[in-house]
Amino acid sequence: MSSDAYAFWITEPGRGEIRPVTLGEPGPDEVLVRTLHTGVSRGTETLVFSGRVPESQWSAMRAPFQEGDFPAPVKYGYLNVGRVEHGPPELLGRTVFSLYTHQSRFIAPKTAVTVVPDDVPASRAVLAGTVETAVNALWDARPMVGDRVAVVGGGMVGGCAAAILARFPGVRLQLVDVDAGRADLAARLGAGFATPDEALGDCDLVIHASATSAGLTRSLELVAAEGTVVELSWYGDKQVSVPLGEFFHSRRLTIRGSQVGGIVPGRRRTYADRLALSLELLKDERFDAFVTGHSPFAELPEVLPRLADGSLRALCHVIDYPQDHLIDHPEE
Numbered sequence: 001m002s003s004d005a006y007a008f009w010i011t012e013p014g015r016g017e018i019r020p021v022t023l024g025e026p027g028p029d030e031v032l033v034r035t036l037h038t039g040v041s042r043g044t045e046t047l048v049f050s051g052r053v054p055e056s057q058w059s060a061m062r063a064p065f066q067e068g069d070f071p072a073p074v075k076y077g078y079l080n081v082g083r084v085e086h087g088p089p090e091l092l093g094r095t096v097f098s099l100y101t102h103q104s105r106f107i108a109p110k111t112a113v114t115v116v117p118d119d120v121p122a123s124r125a126v127l128a129g130t131v132e133t134a135v136n137a138l139w140d141a142r143p144m145v146g147d148r149v150a151v152v153g154g155g156m157v158g159g160c161a162a163a164i165l166a167r168f169p170g171v172r173l174q175l176v177d178v179d180a181g182r183a184d185l186a187a188r189l190g191a192g193f194a195t196p197d198e199a200l201g202d203c204d205l206v207i208h209a210s211a212t213s214a215g216l217t218r219s220l221e222l223v224a225a226e227g228t229v230v231e232l233s234w235y236g237d238k239q240v241s242v243p244l245g246e247f248f249h250s251r252r253l254t255i256r257g258s259q260v261g262g263i264v265p266g267r268r269r270t271y272a273d274r275l276a277l278s279l280e281l282l283k284d285e286r287f288d289a290f291v292t293g294h295s296p297f298a299e300l301p302e303v304l305p306r307l308a309d310g311s312l313r314a315l316c317h318v319i320d321y322p323q324d325h326l327i328d329h330p331e332e
Helices: 043-048 129-143 155-164 184-188 213-223 271-281 285-290 297-309
Strands: 003-012 017-022 031-039 078-086 097-099 105-107 113-115 150-151 172-176 190-196 202-206 221-230 256-258 290-296 316-320
Touching: 003 105, 017 105, 017 190, 017 297, 031 043, 031 129, 031 297, 043 097, 043 202, 043 297, 078 105, 078 256, 078 297, 105 129, 113 271, 129 202, 129 221, 129 271, 150 155, 150 213, 150 271, 155 172, 172 184, 184 190, 184 285, 202 213, 285 290, 290 297, 297 316
Parallel strands: 150 172, 150 202, 172 190, 202 221, 221 256, 290 316
Antiparallel strands: 003 017, 031 078, 031 105, 031 316, 078 097, 097 113
């Protein structure tokens, strides 16, 4: 079974193109998947597109199915939802999520795909990787019933953390962002909203996801004595400055890093468990608030620069793939 496909490559920082791919025969423990949607966030992936991954992080930042090396040429991406066209009977015809790149069809180990629940729309399921990051952060943060919590930074990761926290009983929750327009997002998620100046302090826990020094500084100001700030931001090659010489020591504050590549020791959950939980959480229609736009796959080389420079405002921008073989060729 020989199948043609197309994949998006970053050819140099700030520029990409769609290239043809020839697929071989899937093996007995592999699946052939036709992509329905991929997701692009304005966080990690736009930093990769802009060539801003520090050399010290090239190994840590590799995507599971990445080809090429940083800064370019590189095939990168990790939010893929498709339909299995060839594989074992229990997967054939099923909609699956994987950490595959922006590619119209692909072959992968059957263990690399996870079945999407029937009541989760395929276009919403691209959020699974981001929800997984938020789940991991909350495992690290260990919020409790009745906690006072602030999430600083209302992008995809911070927003997904807020969406999950909004389900905790008795929690005082605020989504904090410099963009007052994020109040609408907070309302859809069931969270309160505040700009940094208006945010309520004395928090038991602060989740920081703004990727700015100002956001991390404000997070330290909002947390109560002996409280914890969980740092979710990925800064790329940007230097961060925070006032650790002021109240940080006297109030015995903690900054805890959280990264989706590792599960907190003692949690007794596997990576498969975490992804399955994330897909179950996506049954909640509130997560539709994060899908802020759609573009066809053929336009991805023009869309990514606009996402990277902020001229196309988005949380998760969904890329839609044609299902007609006759239009599966971007150059036609």
